[in-house]
Amino acid sequence: MKKIFLRGAIAFATVLLMTGIPVLADDAETIEEVTEVVTIDSGNVAWMLTSSALVLMMTAPGLALFYGGLVRKKNILGVMMQCVFLMGMMSVIWAICGYSLAFGGTNPYFGNFDHLFLKGIIPSAELSMEASVDGMIFTVFQGMFFIITPALICGAFAERMKFSTMCVYSALWGVLIYCPIAHWVWADSGWLCEWNEAALFPALDFAGGTVVHISSGCSALVCAILVGKRLGFGQEPMPPHNLTYTTIGAALLWVGWFGFNAGSALAANAFAVNAFVATHMAAAAGVVAWAGAEWVKRGKPSILGACSGAVAGLVCITPAAGAVNPIHGLILGFIAGIGCFFACTTLKNHFGYDDSLDAFGVHGVGGTIGALLVGVFATVHITGGRVGLLEGNPGQMVNQVVSIAASAALGIIGSFILLKILDATMGLRVSQDEERQGLDLSQHDEEGYIFL
């Protein structure tokens, strides 16, 4: 194993030396040329840099605490390490080839290699979606999405996945599944891109209902099934070990989501304000709906239910924040809160798969509800053009369904193939002894809680 890593590192360094240095030299000239002609709008730049930082905060500490509190205490570092390591690894991949594969070129289905090693990516204020997307701010903002999306999947295989396999899976998943879907939906030439006049099925996906949540949620379901249940699932108690962490994490996700959704306006404008408020309303309605459903069904509302409801509402409004008003946001959040509650309790228990932290139940189901409902509620007052079913455009529902099916299909089929290959080569799970010992000790030689 060590030899493979060493050989990989040498090959990587060689590629970097051969291609990276000339690229840097090229860029030095381009920056000077371009900064002379582009006027920088300081308001937009300030908001987009803030949003990028907020989205990074969603992965860690947000998701790391949210997921960390839900596992047993022997696995908390295992989960947190997955989040933090992905912050590093996915950023490296994004810079080397991810951005280029997602946003390069004019093919409707795939990116290209024009921007390898961020070639041609320069600091500029050109942020509007219709204009060039070559701005460095757009690159880093989108890079933060590239980090959190595979991190969401970690909830499905928590407490049992081998760390090395998780790394390889996430890297390949990012390049082979995330980048194409991001290209379809958000690259100017994508076949599902809302503002691409030549798009086959222009779908509304403002901040990543399909690209982030359906892709990761559906892949998570495949992971949960192929990796298999945790040892003792259904027999031993596996309660969350620290719901205070989970609550803090959920609150950080809520705040970070303002960057995720309002930042997806790519400017500090009215679009961003509407997305911000709609996002907040959806989260709020999600809390009330999920905790309320528990209250009715079992007599008591729970803090975990309230937190899960907030995240479900946020997931659901993600594709819609740029197309619906805040009151629609309330409706979406409410439906997602109820829908995800049933997905995580009734549906999961019925089929018996071990989606340990409900990555599919919240992100797959919530994302699908949102991507469908934006086709219902999209209003001309917000979009300024494309409308949904209620305003007389039933065809938009077709586009939404196609975008959902396409991203779900690539997520499911792609993950299935990747996991089958990894199962045969590296193995997906830690050994039974290692699983009983916990991932903290078996994967990292560390403990989350030490008695001194």
Added chain:
Amino acid sequence: MQKIEAIIRHYKLEDVKAALTDKGIIGMTVSEVRGFGRQRGHKEQYRGAEYTVDFLPKIRLEIVLNDDQVPTAIEAITESAKTGRVGDGKIFVSPIDEVIRIRTGEAGGEAI
């Protein structure tokens, strides 16, 4: 010398401490423990997954006393920790061979 080990409810700790100090008994060691007797556990639900938690949180209080103080202490604990419902806890009394104060090296009853 005797050791009194009392397993009591969490929220009764302050009452028990006050009752003991009122009787002039000072010095005790307290730890958080888990266990079950006749009370058995309760159910917890997390996103629809239901678990029966058998081991309930309790407080264990340890005091070492000279023989003559033992009945007073037992009475104080029994009165202050009692609610009359299942789960009030138990008191265990056992003999102690020796007590040494680390600072001075004193031994026996004087060291308590």
